[in-house]
Amino acid sequence: MIKETLLDTDELILEMMEHLTSGSGKNLRAMLLLASAMDRDGFVPRDAVIAGAAVEILHLATLVHDDVIDEAEIRRGHASLQKQFGKKEAVICGDYLFCISLAMVAEISNHYSQKLNVYTQAMTKICLGELRQFKHNSDTELSVMNYLKIIAGKTSALFSLAMYSGAIINECSDKEARFMGRIGYNMGMAFQILDDCADYESDVAATKKTVKHDLAEEVVTLPLIYAFLKKPELKHHIRRQQLSPGEINEIIAEVVKVGGVSMARDVAEKYYLKTKKMINTLTEDNKKLLMNEILGRIWKVEN
């Protein structure tokens, strides 16, 4: 569905779309939406497939703009769009993906009165999350609380949106839908913290993300925050303008050594356990099974 939608497009942008669909995303957000939209008999409405694709395309739009912003060269194991086609093209391609995603939501939104608002609200949150992140780049005084606020906007807003919309499509009550949204929120938190830990532990090949480490952009994440608490001298490294690859490796080793990563993992585990507990209160077995599987996959891949 995602691939088909992206490739059914104006020839002007086809080449970029082909490039984007050649990478391998995990489609976690779409899977969550589908799981949330599934009824007791395991049936998933067609609208959920459309909404799931819309959420993934929205995610892709944010990735394309992220890569422009970070000047990333690799994304999902391929050259990033901006590397391959140029920055200007990537900015517009991101806008175009936003449009497609919205058009898909608009297509189904009239079946669900007023609920489209959630979608635009989530988009706004994501933008603010990104901005908040920039504002705290190189900020060695970033608190755990503010870090959590950043990733709540950047990542959890979309996970939450996926779960909430799925429930709405499954004709759940607003209360039930909001509960699903909270499951998504907590899962998103666990996912992002684990992802930030992975940046301190794996090499480029494994994360398939970018050759640039968070540290190269001076993005302060949880492992680093905890490392600062343990060893404040580390802060001096970050105040410099541009870190060399050697320095980055040194800081990474230090962050691992002083326990920054394992402390961050403990926080991720709390969100993981909270999510698991919430999933297990669900009465529908199909849904419970599928969501636990997705949660397990996040925990395993990122852990």
Add this chain to the structure above:
Amino acid sequence: MIKETLLDTDELILEMMEHLTSGSGKNLRAMLLLASAMDRDGFVPRDAVIAGAAVEILHLATLVHDDVIDEAEIRRGHASLQKQFGKKEAVICGDYLFCISLAMVAEISNHYSQKLNVYTQAMTKICLGELRQFKHNSDTELSVMNYLKIIAGKTSALFSLAMYSGAIINECSDKEARFMGRIGYNMGMAFQILDDCADYESDVAATKKTVKHDLAEEVVTLPLIYAFLKKPELKHHIRRQQLSPGEINEIIAEVVKVGGVSMARDVAEKYYLKTKKMINTLTEDNKKLLMNEILGRIWKVEN
């Protein structure tokens, strides 16, 4: 309304919003929407005010991203957002403006079944128009037809959207609304061609746009296309990588001299007259008057 909406925001982005609202836009698109939404008694529904602001904010979003893409330093007489706050911030700020605009449309869209689609379709057209423009940068063989296609997407799509949505809000039939949309389309074409002519005639202070001339970005517009037809040797200048200010001034003088600008103005006049004729078929006097005034202002300011 536009100012209030933009300033009623998260403090994270407030400074950028303040910067944006300090410039002076002409709000042409909002005015067209309001005119189109006005009923026989001159009454304009509240939804039209929201939709008008949404259209201007969408326009602002495209300007912010345009400035990132063109590396423009001036916009609406002030430093461009990307110059003032940085490129990264500007990319996200543009995304944020898209979100606000959409949220406003979503707020009113449930009053008008399914019509939101037009909005996302117009957004998609604008993106494709922009892409088409890049593709033809430095393209000395760009045909008049393809130039018109570019500006139809880039500019007329939004003018058309404004007029169409206004009519829908005024509870016109779809046929009437489509007619209004076509008025907007033709007005947009006249506006953009005149704007492209102005780039060959005025200095920075007058256009309040950007210190960079279209030629600096090797954007090929109608006056240049006609000049190529009259004097094909001019093409050789464009095939070079980066034009010096001296060369730009030389080409500008040449384009004016061989009649490129006046030929382009003739095309703009055709669209102007067509628009005028269509407006004059309207039966509502209030509306006719207001639209003729807006059209007259475009013709006067840009002519």
